[in-house]
Each structure stands twice: as C-alpha cells, then as structure tokens.
Amino acid sequence: METELRRAAFFDLGSCCRSVAGAVVSAIETHRRAGDLLILVLPDDRVPPHPYQLGLRMDLMVYARSARTPEDINQPSSLDSAKLQIVVETMARLGLDASRCFAYGHRSSGLGTLAVVGNPRVIAPDPELTRYARSRGWPLIDAPRVSPETPSSC
Template sequence: MTSACRSAFFDADETVITAKSMFAFLRHWMAQNGDSGSGYDRVMADIRTLAADNVDRSEINRTYYRLFKGVPQRELVAAGRDWYDRYRNGPGAFVGATLDALDRHRAAGDLICLVSGSFRAVLEPLAEEIAAETILCTEPVVGEDGLLTGEVHQPMIGAAKTAAVAGVIAAHRLSPADCYGYGDHLSDLGLLEQVGNPHVVDVDPELVALAKERGWPVLPAAPAALRQRD
C-alpha cells in the first residue's frame, strides 16, 4: 500500500488523452482484423443511435464490450498495447494542461489513479506512461478458456466511478479534502465531488458551466505531444 498522503484521480478519455480510447482502439482492432472502415462506421452508427435514444451510458458501455465476445484475452491485451504504442506518438495525443498536472502530482509523490469506462488492455500502457499506480476501469469477464464472454463485471461509469474513488480514499486512509480529481464529462461529477480539489477539462459545456458555478478550476483542452520524463 502506498505511503502517499493524497491521491489524484484522472478520467482518461479527453482528460489525459485527447481520444476516446475505446473507439480509437476499436477502429485499430477492426482494421487489424480486415475491416476497411465500413464495419466500424456501422458499429459507431448503432452506438450513436443508442445515445440519441437516451440509453443509459452504462448499457452503452456493456454493448461495446459485447463486440469482443469470443476474443482471447491475450490477443486483446497485445492489440491494446500495439494501439497505444502507435497512438502515444501523435503530436496532439494528450491534453497539455493535464500533463502539467500529472507532472506536479508525480513531483509531490501523490498516488495517481486512472478512473475510466475504458478497459485495462488499453489503459495499462497509458498508466505505465504516466506512472499511475491504480487503474479503476471496466473489467471484461474472461471465461476459464481465456476467451472474453462479452459481458463485464461492472461498467465504470457514473455512480461506479464515485464508489471506486471513495473506496481508494478509504483503503489508503486519505483525507478527501486533500485529494484531487480531473474529469471532462458530466458523468465524472460524482468522481469530482469525492475530492476537495476538483478540476474540469473544458470539453463538456454542462460540466464546465457547473464548474464555474462552484468555482472549480477549468483547464484548457488544448492538445499536446507526450513529454519525455527524467
């Protein structure tokens, strides 16, 4: 268990990285498996329809992972690392203001946690890059045969994020008032309300408006390249 006195919780997509990792990875995965792009477009159209019909984000999250039913976990892990290795070198792959915040938290010796509806196969290499000790994410169910069942243990969305953050704070006996949070979407509100120092990346107008009402710092979403750490 870490000896850190405080923790910094970061949503991943459009908070640390500028992409939506689940969908960026899906395009990569489908292309590696022979899709010319039309299959990906159909999947995304279906997901946009669900969102337009106000289907709960947790159910949309579950729908996404059903696309991988029958896939060997080891293949998904390898593909996730391959996707990230390609993604990380993009000139605008990361949110610059968040990279600055990560530098400050690392220098302070804070426990860094990623909290995301995305999954470990794509988040683990990112966590290694930014020195995040803990990953709180959606975990696909893997059968005894090593194949994904298409289901997940729990979508790490909304209330699940809130509970997961509270659990880490309690487990490490941290003071919530001393902890930090970073998010970009209204679904991150519960996460942000668990800490004494919430920060909002300027992506979602609803969350930004709420942040301004509450006097929370709003960080620019300007993209930046990854910086080399000493």
C-alpha cells in the same frame, strides 16, 4: 509527532483527447513532483485504457465496474455512480482524506469522480461539465479546443 496525510490525484480521463493532453501531462508532473499518489479511474476492466493513458505511469488503476453490458458503459448516470463509489472506496482503502485529494476530468461522465474529492479540477472543453464546474466554483484548466475538422480520439 503528527505525520502529514498523503495526497492523491485521481485522473478520470475516459478516452483522453489530444486537446487535453498537455494539461493532463502538466497536472501529472506537478503531482508527481509533490509525491502524490497518481490514480487512473477507468470505466470498466473490459475496456482497455487508451494508449496515451498507459504512457502516463500511474501508481494505481481502479475500475468502475457498473456496466452490465458494453452499451451500459456509456450511460452517464450509471457510470457516474460507479466512479463515485470506486473513488470513495479507494480513498477509504488507502486511508486518504478526501479534502487532500484532487480529481481531474474532462467529460461530464467524470462528474462522479470530481464530486467526491476536496479539490476537483475540470479540464475544459466539455461545455456541460464546464457549466457545472463554474456553478460550483471549481477550477477550470484551459485546454485548446479541437476544431470540428480535426479528427480526435474523444
């Protein structure tokens, strides 16, 4: 008898904005009901998760430890590379098949996470990531845009 491989959903949310919170919660609930492993991808263990993320009850948190200095954390190429590596290592360590894994991101710094799974999902509104996702046929999850005068935690 063949057993079905477990699915996982990686959430690369950076500093999660109020503007994407509803879409994130919905995705988490969907994956939780399906019995999927929920994994939060964070940029570095020196940067604490956003308080909203701590309330998401993830099964696992993984850290992309690429940053040599606090300023390096915001360098996209270094961070993308580290996230890609930690997601691949996590899938290998847990025996997950990339084709059965999902990833959610809302900033272009999440590209490394999105690029290595079989089911990337982009939560708009990052225009650069949205263009990239469209060019590759990745699904976009609409999230309301935050107006310029509205303070945001992004």
